[in-house]
Every structure is written in structure tokens, then in C-alpha cells.
Amino acid sequence: MGDRAEYAPPAPERPNLRLGQLSLIAVTLFTFAFLYVPIIVLILFSFNSARTGAVWQGFTLSWYQRLLGNEALLTAAGRSLIIGIVSTAGSVVIGTLTALAMEREHFRAKAVWDGLLYMPVIIPEIVSGVSLLLFFAAGGIERGLLTLVVSHIAFSMPFVYLTVRARLADFDRSIEEAAQDLGADEAKTFWLITLPLLMPGIVSGALLAFTLSIDDFIISFFVTGKGWNTLPIYIWSQLKQGVTPEINAISAVLLLFSVSVIALSLLLQRRRN
Secondary structure, rough: OOOOOOOOOOOOOOHHHHHHHHHHHHHHHHHHHHHHHHHHHHHHOOOEEOOHHHHOOOOHHHHHHHHHHHHHHHHHHHHHHHHHHHHHHHHHHHHHHHHHHHHOOOOHHHHHHHHHHHHHOOOOOHHHHHHHHHHHHHHOOOOOOHHHHHHHHHHHHHHHHHHHHHHHHHOHHHHHHHHHHHHOOHHHHHHHHHHHHHHHHHHHHHHHHHHHHHHHHHHHHHOOOOOOOOHHHHHHHHHHHOOHHHHHHHHHHHHHHHHHHHHHHHHHHHHHH
16 A cells, blocks of 8 residues: 555643733723723713713714814914924924934934934933923023924924934935035035935924824923913813813814824825835
């Protein structure tokens, strides 16, 4: 008789392995529920017709309509928008130039300077807020628009720097060398070659910085002055009267805006890759 391959029935799945998979799925579902169920509840109760946010009485859009007629809210939103635009512009210019310098220049203690640029990302915001407050107080600078813009640049610029630096890590400098071989000077090479190639990273960093500026509360709370309350500070002041559907509506709009900006940033990064 010829050799026959003996049939081997598949080994039964081990109970411990299946239990581990189920445990991972359960932990994952619990994590997502812990993170997103409160947000979903907030959005749902922003459509609640009841004055109190604890009991559902029916669907309504009246709270969103009231937002359009809330002059204090619109003023705070306008201030946040102004601060976000100005601070983002400053963060983009400083962060992009710093990334170019750190990537292309060689000098002593470069690693130390690079580490210092990462520090604002990991320092607790309350520490940054207190230190900025003391800095402005020591310099006799009156708190207001200037202190808010400078503070927002200080904590958002490193995010622009990191985004542009990541783009520069795989930047092909032979394209710049080819442009210079064809007669372009350094300025023309930068404007026509370097800057367009870096633009997706710059725009992504700008959108991230703008989102951080619009959403910031802790640092803004320390450095704001009279008459310059931002939108997050306005929301906090309204919470003293209790959580109402109007607060839920404001939070839902702010959340939608932030998610939209971040989604646009991710889309630009995907197109870049």
C-alpha cells in the first residue's frame, strides 16, 4: 500500500485563548463607551425641551435658536475666533521657521534645544498658566488680548513645529538642489519649491493650533483680562447656574467645530502621505 496522508481533525480552540479574546473585546467596548457615551448624552440632551437637563420631555431646536440671539455668547465666540486666528498665524510662522532651523542647521546642544521645544506639549496646562501669569505680572503687562494671544502662541507653536518637523524628516532636498542648479536663488527656491511641499504639514499644524486655541480654558483663565472672556470661559461661567440644555447646545456646537477641524487636518495628512 502507498503512503497515505493521515487525516488529522482540527484541534479544538483552547478555552483560555477564547476567553482572552472576549476579554479584549469587552475592555475595548467599555473604553469606547466610557469615552463617548457622555458626549452622546450631552448632544441628545441639547435637544431636550425641558429646562433642566436631567429629565427628557421632548425634542426641540429652541436652545440652538436661543444661541443665535445670545449677545454675550456671540461676543465671547468672536473673541475666541480673533484670538485663534491671530495666535495660529503667529504659531505657524514661528513653528515653521523653527522646524526648518532645527532640521537643517547644526549647532552645539541641538538635542537640548530640541527637547525644550517638546516641553510645552507635556507640561500640565495649569503649570503653564501660572507661569505665564507670573511672567506678565512681573513685566507689568496688563492682561487682555495681548496676553491671550502670546499665551496661545506659546502653547500651540510646538504642535506646529512637530507637524512641520515630521514633514521635513522625509523631505527630498535634491528637488531644491535641482532648482538652484537651474538658476533659482535661495529665496525663489523657498517660495516656489520648499514652501509648497511643506504646505500640507503647515496647514495641518495650523488647524491643530487653531483647534487648541478655540478649546483652551485653563491657560486662558489665568491670563485673560476684564472684557476678554473667551468662549470656554463663558461656558464655565454659565455652569455656575447649573447644566441646562443651552449649555449642552453650546458644547455640542463647539464639539462639532473641533471635530470638523481635526478631521480636515487628518484628511490633509492622508493626502500628504
